[in-house]
Amino acid sequence: MTDDDTIVVIGAGITGLTAAHTLSAQGRRVTLLDAADRVGGRILSSPFAGHMVDCGADAFLARVPDAVELCRELGLDHLLTSPASSSAHVWTAGALRRLPAGLVLGVPTDLEALGDSGIISADGLARAAEDLDRTEWPEGEPGPDPEGADDRSVGDLVRSRLGDEVFERLVAPLLSGVNAGDADVLSLATGAAQLAAAARREPSLIRSLRQQQEAARASGADPQAPVFAGLPGGTQMLTDTLRAELERRGGDLRLGVAATGLRHEGHRWMIDTTEGTLPAAAVVLALPAAPSARLLAPHAPEGAAELARLEYASVAMITLAVRRADLACDLDGSGFLVALTDRLPALTACSWASSKWAHLADPDIAVLRVSAGRHGDTAALALDDTALTEAIAADLTTTMGLDGPLLEVRITRWDDALPQFRPGHLGRVRALRAELDAGPPGLVVAGAAHDGLGIPSCVRQARNAVQHLAEQGF
Ligand SMILES: Cc1cc2nc3c(=O)[nH]c(=O)nc-3n(C[C@H](O)[C@H](O)[C@H](O)COP(=O)(O)OP(=O)(O)OC[C@H]3O[C@@H](n4cnc5c(N)ncnc54)[C@H](O)[C@@H]3O)c2cc1C
Structure with a gap:
């Protein structure tokens, strides 16, 4: 195999990692680039209150097969766990209601x-x-x-x-x-x-x-089968394992390297990066909409212009440890959502992580994962960490009767993290792919900006992108 056979995957979130892993497992020479200095993109786990607690995604749909199958392929399936409690509440009319x-x-x-x-x-x-x-x-x-x-x-x-x-x-x-x-x-x-x-x-x-x-x-489906699955070491176990598998197979991982341009010359793609130009036989773009649209603009101008219009919501995940005894509610469930009619100043949802997951259970300490910020309302996100923490604590007092100190706080700000799909989105994605297919072969797109967000959707899109390249002879 020569350098000309290399397939370059741009973006090392769950989509790009899965695409790179799938290609390298097929014996392909792969280079995976990410502008950040770590893999995982929107997936991140870190120690909190003595456990690994997710800063973003903490679960994935188990009733669609893609993510669970990937875990099986990576030998992680024996670790998969389902929420200990799946019944949620909604905050409405002054109470948490199941x-x-x-x-x-x-x-x-x-x-x-x-x-x-x-x-x-x-x-x-x-x-x-x-x-x-x-x-x-x-x-x-x-x-x-x-x-x-x-x-x-x-x-x-x-x-x-x-x-x-x-x-x-x-x-x-x-x-x-x-x-x-x-x-x-x-x-x-x-x-x-x-x-x-x-x-x-x-x-x-x-x-x-x-x-x-x-x-x-x-059809024999178990109605009680868990809807979600998670990994006790945090969702980052999945992205870390994909990285390890890629490196074990000799995949070339380049972190801190951003793609800045994409040209087609002769029979090759040339990727301009912050560290020089890389040739590739084929390219998988697994990026958020804005950088993807910039790279695609010369090759699919109409689709790229539509992609550039895709809006994103920014959110913050505030992880807190409090004494269970300081809460006026019994934490019997996985957490709560907030009705549109009963919005709170800062909190938009709260996951009772230590009740939801057996591996985070603690008789004395409750770990809460609180979300703030939504598309079109960034008032809470404009607060500095101290003010945001105070606002969240006040909302927890309103909803859960919190009356005591915050023992530990971690704030993770996810800017432009969640795509906002407007009606007709899938038609626009289809048109983008058709525009790419009409041009030189070997350029495919995948990831949350396209067929939908969430880990299973991203895994499926990565597999489909690899399959599409194979159909084009790569
Ligand atoms: C707070 C939060 C909670 C969530 N909870 C869940 C959940 O419980 N379950 C679930 O299934 N999903 C959840 N999601 C959604 C899920 O995490 C995402 O849909 C998914 O991780 C997106 O993966 P991706 O590979 O498409 O993109 P990303 O993870 O965004 O990866 C894109 C990568 O591209 C890189 N990049 C950007 N520009 C360039 C460039 N020019 N050159 C090179 N690299 C570049 C970025 O650094 C990044 O690493 C959550 C998301 C958030 C933010």
């Missing part, structure tokens, strides 16, 4: 449980129940095209089918907990594909979701 059983991305399928939860009013419950009477699709439907052409927002669908209360107290908090954004303008196809599929199948969203659940049961 989410009812049967929610699918916040959409209720068990209206009795919803009524008992106290989360929505009698009128809100009656409005949600109207969905069950629907025998015809509302005008302008059936539903969105999942590929993006007729996509619309999650708010548009859920408000019209089940009313504002279900949307504002259940669906929007759950989805905002994932992308720190506004579910009223979130692409249904990208951000809530399961709801998009359900809305297309049946005029009643609740009936359609119940049918999905029944079909899953009939």
